Amino acid sequence: MFEVTVAARFEAAHRLVGDFGPAARTHGHTYRLEVTVRGEALAPDGTLLDVGELRQAVDALAGSLHYTDLQEVPGLSGVNTTVEHVAQHCWQELASAVQGRGMSTMRVAVWESEDVGAALDAPLAL
Amino acid sequence: MFEVTVAARFEAAHRLVGDFGPAARTHGHTYRLEVTVRGEALAPDGTLLDVGELRQAVDALAGSLHYTDLQEVPGLSGVNTTVEHVAQHCWQELASAVQGRGMSTMRVAVWESEDVGAALDAPLAL
Amino acid sequence: MFEVTVAARFEAAHRLVGDFGPAARTHGHTYRLEVTVRGEALAPDGTLLDVGELRQAVDALAGSLHYTDLQEVPGLSGVNTTVEHVAQHCWQELASAVQGRGMSTMRVAVWESEDVGAALDAPLAL
Numbered sequence: 577m578f579e580v581t582v583a584a585r586f587e588a589a590h591r592l593v594g595d596f597g598p599a600a601r602t603h604g605h606t607y608r609l610e611v612t613v614r615g616e617a618l619a620p621d622g623t624l625l626d627v628g629e630l631r632q633a634v635d636a637l638a639g640s641l642h643y644t645d646l647q648e649v650p651g652l653s654g655v656n657t658t659v660e661h662v663a664q665h666c667w668q669e670l671a672s673a674v675q676g677r678g679m680s681t682m683r684v685a686v687w688e689s690e691d692v693g694a695a696l697d698a699p700l701a702l
Numbered sequence: 703m704f705e706v707t708v709a710a711r712f713e714a715a716h717r718l719v720g721d722f723g724p725a726a727r728t729h730g731h732t733y734r735l736e737v738t739v740r741g742e743a744l745a746p747d748g749t750l751l752d753v754g755e756l757r758q759a760v761d762a763l764a765g766s767l768h769y770t771d772l773q774e775v776p777g778l779s780g781v782n783t784t785v786e787h788v789a790q791h792c793w794q795e796l797a798s799a800v801q802g803r804g805m806s807t808m809r810v811a812v813w814e815s816e817d818v819g820a821a822l823d824a825p826l827a828l
Numbered sequence: 829m830f831e832v833t834v835a836a837r838f839e840a841a842h843r844l845v846g847d848f849g850p851a852a853r854t855h856g857h858t859y860r861l862e863v864t865v866r867g868e869a870l871a872p873d874g875t876l877l878d879v880g881e882l883r884q885a886v887d888a889l890a891g892s893l894h895y896t897d898l899q900e901v902p903g904l905s906g907v908n909t910t911v912e913h914v915a916q917h918c919w920q921e922l923a924s925a926v927q928g929r930g931m932s933t934m935r936v937a938v939w940e941s942e943d944v945g946a947a948l949d950a951p952l953a954l
Contacts, residue, residue: 577948577949577950578912578915578916578946578947578948579937579946579947579948579949580911580912580945580946581944581945581946581947582943582944583942583943583944584943592748593747594747596752596754597754599753599754618910618912618913618916621845621846621908621910622844622907622908622909622910622912622913623908623910623912624912624946626848627851627910627911627944628848628849628851631944655748656747656748656749657748658744658747658748658749658753659706659753660704660706660744660748660749660750661744661748663704664704664744685705690709691708691709691710692707692708692709692753692757693706693707694704694705694706694707694750695704695705695707696703696704696705697703697705698703718874719873720873722878722880723880725879725880781874782873782874782875783874784870784873784874784875784879785832785879786830786832786870786874786875786876787870787874789830790830790870811831816835817834817835817836818833818834818835818879818883819832819833820830820831820832820833820876821830821831821833822829822830822831823829823831824829
């Protein structure tokens, strides 16, 4: 199985609703967004998916979250902005860009810091 | 599959017994401990496992190893303190804190440096 | 499942052939090479595979790529030096050193930067 990973960063505010201690206060992180796609075979040009093309999709997504309050982002409003939900949102936003290209799975990891992160790893429509 | 990861560090001495060259001398590392739990579904509050709760368990474990000689740690005395055995010890110490919570697997990685590490990835009792 | 990872770096020039924008110009990277082997059981000395031995194989491979033009490396000449192909080349070069030792799979990741990488994860002959 081959994998390609592209990462980007975004800076955003959020707060959790519920019994989460200091995380219930509005605060923020420099998030790291890591996107990995997997597939069995390389194209004749030696790519699983052109890194430049994946970079465009990842950067556009990171841009849509940069300098925002995550509570106000379409797709996250109305849900708790846990790092798990942010990873799920990013997975859903990216799926359309990479589906139907022969890749079998995608893992989207979101890190709030280098020591705390979450990911969603799920099958893609081939 | 969702994943949540929390990492911590500890500084400890150790030495290997056997034909391991300079690693047979007492030395030490600033270890990085990375704990990842996985499960299929998020709770209504948007968490797989509350990061704050996982943080407490990981920090308590790192604290039990910080500023120790690993040969003298209960659970490691009598075994070779390879990075594989340290990862296995950490897995076993953490399992009780996260078992029975609906998570399917846990991966515990221990890094002696940014370039050398080991991990144990194994099923949890649901 | 246990895992052991050893990483190294090498600095090399390359360029892509095809419609890859600026990547079609000769340029270079400080690559990071991460090699992970996996297996079910530790040896009596507490190792899955002696880190020192894996280090020798990984460093020898990194040395063979350091300060080269990847187009001129045997095993890469005649193919596009995408990060996927570089990872595949490294996997193939390392397989002979770790096969037949009871390990089930090996993942070789190659990073062009901390934000762009590729990997090949495939079974080893036990």
